[in-house]
Amino acid sequence: MSMNEDNLVIAMLLAYPLALLYRHLIPLTSPLTKDLLLTFVGLALYSFCFGVQCFHVLGIVIGCYLFICQFGVSVVTCGIVFFVSLSHLLYGYLAVSGVNYTITWTLIHCSAILKVIGYVIDLCDSKKEYPESFISYLAFVVFPFTSLVGPQFQYDRYKKFRQATEKPDSLRYAMERTALGVIYIAIFYSINGFTSADFLISSTFQSYGLPHKLVFITFWTKWLVTKYCGVWCVAEAAAAITGIGKEEKVAMEDEDREARDSDKEEIPNSTVSWDGISNIHALKFETSLTIQDELTSFNVQVHQWVKRYVFKRCKVFNNIAVSRLLSLLFLYLWHGIYIGFLNLFLVEALGSFCEEVLNKYTSREELVRIVTSWLPDGLKKGVFEG
DSSP: OOHHHHHHHHHHHHHHHHHHHHHHHGGGOOHHHHHHHHHHHHHHHHHHHHGGGHHHHHHHHHHHHHHHHHHOSOHHHHHHHHHHHHHHHHHHHHHHOOSSOOOOTHHHHHHHHHHHHHHHHHHHHTTOSSOOOHHHHHHHHTOTTTTTTOOOOOHHHHHHHHTOOSOOSOHHHHHHHHHHHHHHHHHHHHHHTTOOGGGGGSHHHHTSOHHHHHHHHHHHHHHHHHHHHHHHHHHHHHHHHHTTTOEEEEEOOHHHHHHHHTTOOOOOEEEEESOTTOSBOHHHHHTOOSHHHHHTTBSHHHHHHHIIIIIGGGGGGOOHHHHHHHHHHHHHHHHOSOHHHHHHHHHHHHHHHHHHHHHHHSOHHHHHHHHTTTSOHHHHHHHHHO
16 A cells, blocks of 8 residues: 555544544533534644645635635635636546556545535525634534545534534444444455456456456456445444434324324424434445445435535526436546546446336336346245345
8 A cells, every 4th residue: 555545544543532532522612622623633634644735625625715705605606616626626636647546635635625515505505695614614624534535414414513512322333334344344355365457457358258257347346346335334433423423303103293283392202313424325235226226325425415516406407317417427527537437427327217217117026026037936035025
């Protein structure tokens, strides 16, 4: 691994004791103190991982804030922030592009610009003319437990998080996500020594027949994404310790509804979960049978961000196909200007279109029966009853 990669791994491991320390400080600190602590730690991790290169990111983050302070929040300023942030990321991809991929400041920059763009658009949606506290904004962007590799979340979530006065009861969930992350990473490294991307351009692979190639690529790709699943789970677990993923859902029993309907005091039964920023729904992803299932269970927070801030903003075109293509174009540019990403998202678009056509004329159950028609009867029964 390169120096940046070594430092990134160390920073991700340091996030655990730092998160535990922060968890104990929650009842003792004010929202402003929390902002200052998180900003300091976030900037320290930036510097540790990428040195002076992190000023590329901070320049855009601070510059965009000062820009909207000066010119106010509007559709025009939102567009300028979007264009400038993405343009600088593309400059970074061009500047560091080469034969061998390595981790650089573009890793944290691609995460930061989503927060910056989302922050400004949310201000515009809420009809606010100027941004809120700078230190709160900066703490949100450089949030130390998610700013390196994700996952993403909105500023509204951070505002609720900084107001917390009690320790979150999230350690069990964090331990579960850590264990899942370790399993994914162990799977990746247990196979890593037996294959590599170079094999795909070797003469041996080229000698395979088409069916053999397709089977190999399918399993190779499935193995490759275990690395990302593992990293996201490990990062989410550290963030979960702090309570940032808190989700409170309210369910009402029949007697509660009767109390409400009779003008008595409402008695909601609320349940709390800690998976609000989960980036991988492992069970759904590993058992997915459709492209749609995979899209809604893998890299979840980025897909939700694109849906909220790109896809829905394209409704002015009054054409869902155009909205989807522009969303995929953004994803392509955001991931990196490599032809492989373009191929990936074009295939995704084509596959999604074909899937929708099939769903229009064939039920999901019938599709599953067709796909599993070659399975033994006993296994078929398990699939349909499970």
